[in-house]
Amino acid sequence: MLIEELDSPALKVELADGVATLTMHVPSKRNALTPELYEGLARALAALQDNDACRAVLLTGGAHFCSGGDVGGLDVSGLVMRRNMQIGQQVVRTMIGGRLPVVAAVQGAAFGAGFSLAMASDFVFADANATFCAAFGRLGLTPDYGLLWSLPQRVSMGAAREILMLCDPIPATQARALGLVDVLTEAGQVLEQARERALRLAKAPPATIATTKAVLSRVPMSLDTMLAWEADTQSLLAASADFREGCAAFAERRPAVFLGR
Structure with a gap:
């Protein structure tokens, strides 16, 4: 599949120097995971696994990384909800188990499922203005998109319980101290520094x-x-x-x- 065929209004896809940059683009909803967005992510990540020109993935979202599920447009009927979950789980499964290293460049909000996407990445770079939150409990839901698996890979079980059960927002400096973030950058530098890491990974065997x-x-x-x-x-x-x-x-x-x- 051509790179141009992966591009959509909700997800911008560019491939250069071995790095595929996936930019979530639903600015009116702070990049909430609309069906178009998570279907685009699933399609792009799967196709890139078979693209020899791609050696690393850079996942970002502009002013906001991802504010979580599209609660306002959420269809909670059983079959639709299950299908949506399966698509989102395929995104995380490919990010974690696929051949390509994934670098997340986080600005603004990484809430709910957006937090899950960040934690499913191999490396997390965060702007000084970034905020993380496992917001599922605020809606009466359980963490999804693999967060119950990925979060304890980064923090202690005690910290994971606190993050998942209390659902408090975590500013970037605290996220770095906890281990949620690998590299904390100054405001406005996160995308550049995350791309440098992705380019380095693209040159690895x-x-x-x-x-x-x-x-x-x-x-x-x-x-x-x-x-x-x-x-x-x-x-x-x-x-x-x-x-x-x-x-x-x-x-x-x-x-x-x-x-x-």
Whole structure:
């Protein structure tokens, strides 16, 4: 699928230098997850997994990252709600278990399902004005889009309980202290710095990134299972052209150029 075919009014998609930038674009609702937006995210993320020109994803939203579900336009009928959940879960499943590293650049609100999207990313960059909130309990709902799995990967279980049950807004500085945010930037610099990280990831050996993400999405696991995975994976990677390039670059004291072969 062509990149142009992934672009829509609700989701802007650009691919340059190995980085696909996905910009959520529903400004009238602070990028609430309308059906058009989460269907666009699901379609784009799935298509990019099969695009060899794409090596990393940068997820952002402009003035606001994502204010959560589109409560005003929410269809709560059973079958529709379940279908919507399945599409949203596919977005998170691809972000966490797919081959591409995902960098989130958060400005403004990352509430509810928007918070879930940020936590499903491999790296979270936040502007000084960003605010995070697991707002589900305010509506009488349970956390969704994988947040009950992803949040404890970043913070202690005690902190996760407090965040999920009290539903208090968390300013960027506190989010950084808790571990919700990897890099806290000055106002107006988050997109630039997040893109620098995505560009660095795009230059890394793709198979190494993909296999690392695959196993991290399955932890915890037993030591024996982990060691068996290491033996199988390392044997395959050692036969790759990228491994030979890495060895040659090390010997020649130059940056490696990994082609994903």
